[in-house]
Amino acid sequence: MPPLHPLSPTAVVTALRAAGCVFAEDEAELLLTTARTPDELATMVDRRVAGLPLEHVLGWARFHELRVAVELGVFVPRRRTEFLVDQALAQAPDATVVVDLCCGSGAVGAALAAALGRVELYAADIDPAAVRCARRNVAPYGGRVHAGDLFAALPAGLRGRVGILAANVPYVPSGEVGLLPAEAREHEPLVALDGGPDGLDVLRRVAAEAPGWLAPGGCLLAETSERQAPAAVDAFTRAGLTTRLAASEELYAHVVVGVRPERSQDGPGWPGTGLGQG
Structure with a gap:
């Protein structure tokens, strides 16, 4: 032969x-x-x-x-995170202002913009490589990417206007990072993986500040693990958000969804916010 x-x-x-x-x-x-x-x-x-x-x-x-x-050194978007996108679209199908926080490649923001149509899209990450990569992916949707630590990276004019705030935060406990597959440990940035001692440090920071950035009726979404879900839900609830946990057995995905309460359930709409009027 x-x-x-x-x-x-x-x-x-x-x-x-x-x-x-x-x-x-x-x-x-x-x-x-x-x-x-x-x-x-x-x-x-x-x-x-x-x-x-x-x-x-x-x-x-x-x-x-x-x-x-997806460029070298940038966090690779996981298929399970598609569930977060689907939950965001179901919760706020008329959102007109979208923020992708801890954006990595910008995959979540790009997917939301592609599905929603014309939106104001903003993304932010603390890692310079991620910011460069995300700019490539959100450019077709007119998106803007900012470098910095969580909300400090965002334009102040977004306060109170965000319809969807997607935050795919790092949530691996520090002591378990070494147990991840070598592909993640060796080729993805630690800042995109390590969520602190119990994995929820960044999630708590995001939840605490999110209400000031969300439009009335706007939603915050973050991925977490099944084990961490009760503590993650508690963090959202303590921040004053109306909170639920969504799970997909097929994707083994767990997403916490928190909604900023409307000022009045029966009152007029909120012109100028990130939520379109149906």
């Missing part, structure tokens, strides 16, 4: 499988269709075999039916 061509589909699958890639066939197809030249394919296979996350090798990730650019 003649030796396999080093760039044949079979050779790519074999190399990925030997490296421990569980979905070697699927990954090989993505690499083969993304690479523009044989040399680029060889480089991509070598990088994946060396342990680089597939999305960093490809330069993109599929998220909520979008192809989102």
Whole structure:
């Protein structure tokens, strides 16, 4: 039997499988269709075999039916976070002002803008690499990305206007970061993973400040783990938000949803806020 061509589909699958890639066939197809030249394919296979996350090798990730650019050193959007997007759209389908806090690649903000149509979109992250990457992803929607620590990065004029505040905060307890898969530990920024001693430090900070930024009826959403969910719900409730927990067994996703109460349930609408009038 003649030796396999080093760039044949079979050779790519074999190399990925030997490296421990569980979905070697699927990954090989993505690499083969993304690479523009044989040399680029060889480089991509070598990088994946060396342990680089597939999305960093490809330069993109599929998220909520979008192809989102993902640069080296930037947090890779997880499929379970699509559930957060769906919950936001269900809670505030008429939102006109959207903020993606702890935005990473900007995938959540881009997905919300794509689904909602014309919105004011803002994103923020403390990591410079994430800010650069997010700017690529939100640009088609006219989005603006700001660098800084949580709300300090946002324009003051957004106070009281935000219809959807999506905050995919880091929530891994500090002592458990070392237990994460090597792809995350070695190639994603620690600031996007480590949520402090119990994993909820950043979530509590966001919940405490969110009511001042939300429009009446606006919502805050944050992902958490099943174990942390009761404490996360408590943090939202203590901030004065009307809170519920949404869960998806299929995606093993848990999202806390907090809504700023309306001034009056029967009163007039709120012109100039981040919630459209139905």
